[in-house]
């Protein structure tokens with residue numbers, strides 16, 4: 001019979017009791033995968049190997065002869081041998097089986113062995129034996145370690161979690177709770193144990209919590225939207241809760257309630273929401289809010305008629321640049337407060353950009369709109385007080401109507417904006433309804449801007465001169481230079497139209513420098529022709545005046561044409577004089593050069609008369625709007641007289657603008673106004689005609 005497959009030699013024997021131990025021994029020697037050792041102890045308790053199987057030899061990497069008959073210390077070396085020896089002694093003394101694990105690091109790597117030791121005492125011979133069975137449990141140990149780490153990790157997920165985690169039985173009884181749960185619910189975990197999870201939630205939330213619990217105990221994780229609960233200490237908390245099934249091998253054994261305290265987040269969300277729809281400076285609803293409001297009106301209330309009023313402060317930009325943004329901001333807050341206080345606006349006021357506000361009137365009529373618009377404009381009659389200083393500002397309003405002027409928010413706001421531009425062009429403190437013609441004007445504005453860019457290059461600009469006449473003797477020793485633009489395409493465009501465009505686009509800087517140069521050139525020519533004492537006044541826009549090197553620009557032109565500085569006069573408006581210290585330092589530099597300085601359109605600006613005393617000014621020019629109404633408006637007559645009086649007391653010269661009638665001349669003469677300028681005396685004239693006039697007088 002072939003027995004070689006097992007490696008066991010079967011000795012033929014009739015005695016079965018002799019045959020079996022031999023087979024068993026061979027089986028153990030060859031096939032047992034555990035290492036098996038049998039040792040005998042001598043009187044000195046030295047254990048020597050009697051038997052080792054092949055697995056033991058393999059694990060020690062030794063031959064049988066290296067082992068049999070040798071002591072453990074000889075075979076295993078001093079330190080491991082001593083350890084094993086101690087275990088054997090312990091087993092021997094206790095007469096009990098002993099089991100231990102040790103880690104061995106050798107040429108096979110790091111391995112864990114579990115060894116079982118059985119002490120055997122032979123009663124007959126009184127000899128001690130020891131059987132040791134060692135099993136390589138490296139793999140099992142690794143798996144055990146892995147599970148242990150996993151469990152620790154999983155435990156820390158629960159214990160350290162910032163969310164409350166409560167384990168529930170499938171029917172919702174609370175079993176354990178982590179620390180976060182104790183904090184959120186203001187109680188010890190033990191207070192939750194044994195209670196039903198529904199007890200944590202208020203009556204109105206019970207049905208949706210129940211539903212979530214049911215679903216999760218059937219295996220589907222379910223979230224519950226925000227619920228306000230009361231803690232054990234009656235503290236209100238907004239919870240974001242989830243029920244998550246605890247599944248072991250596919251079956252649900254319980255449910256986790258995972259809950260997050262969302263109270264702060266909700267508050268933050270509300271804040272973010274607020275900031276998104278409100279303007280930071282004034283707290284008014286902003287463009288986003290307006291968009292939504294208009295969308296509502298044009299969709300939900302589309303059968304009614306609504307009005308969109310776009311309000312913009314006059315000259316605010318120059319004022320802001322001049323006064324500095326902090327004061328500008330404070331002024332805007334004051335304006336928004338005044339508007340808000342106007343009862344009919346309480347809910348329908350929005351701030352679009354810096355000084356642009358939108359008002360909405362729902363379900364309205366033209367009469368009501370006009371009443372509101374003029375009411376709002378009247379709100380600006382009184383000055384605004386910022387840091388103890390009074391500011392007079394006016395506002396203009398453009399109005400578009402739903403549905404006729406636009407069907408959606410964009411076109412309604414745009415058209416109100418066009419109407420606003422028109423109102424501004426017509427003058428200050430006006431309101432204006434949109435009409436279709438205005439669309440054309442906005443594209444005209446763009447074309448003007450484009451053509452203006454090349455106006456100097458194409459030689460389209462020129463200066464005309466308007467005399468300022470001495471009201472006592474009719475002499476002329478000063479003229480105002482006024483800019484004219486004759487464009488190839490548009491023909492004559494009035495400065496009232498193109499100067500604001502040039503200011504907005506920044507082109508006023510090169511154009512302004514051109515004017516300075518041109519005026520100096522004219523002075524040079526006139527001097528050469530014998531016109532020696534006639535001063536030219538030029539208009540300077542706030543942007544130009546704000547240039548740091550403005551004085552140098554003036555100086556260069558004066559030097560270029562060798563002009564006596566006091567033949568040049570610089571007209572600035574009140575809006576260019578906002579920032580006290582900067583204005584003062586520039587005015588001083590100009591004074592040092594020796595040019596004359598006048599304040600144009602005096603009386604229409606925003607500021608107090610305070611600066612007049614401090615600034616080195618030579619001349620005040622009374623705005624034509626006062627002169628125009630001299631006959632009909634007593635108030636204007638009074639203002640004119642006051643300005644003249646004021647100028648005199650400060651030692652300033654006064655020029656009245658826009659003088660058209662004999663009556664006005666007489667009034668001004670009586671009030672001792674030195675000079676008048678206006679159509680009554682002469683329209684602005686081209687240089688040649690002005691020359692003739694000056695030469696004929698001179």
Ligand code: C2E
Nearest residue numbers: 482483495496499515539540541658659660677678679680
């Ligand atoms: P402004 O400096 O107040 O100039 C006076 C304006 O009144 C001029 O208008 C002038 O033609 C006009 N005017 C003169 N007499 C009378 C009159 O009796 N009745 C009426 N109703 N008007 C009269 P213009 O030339 O259209 O200029 C308008 C504004 O454009 C000027 O007002 C000034 O602010 C600005 N401007 C003109 N030229 C320049 C310039 O070179 N640079 C700058 N930055 N602005 C300029």
Ligand code: MG
Nearest residue numbers: 480539571600
């Ligand atoms: Mg002027």
Ligand code: MG
Nearest residue numbers: 600601623657
């Ligand atoms: Mg003027």
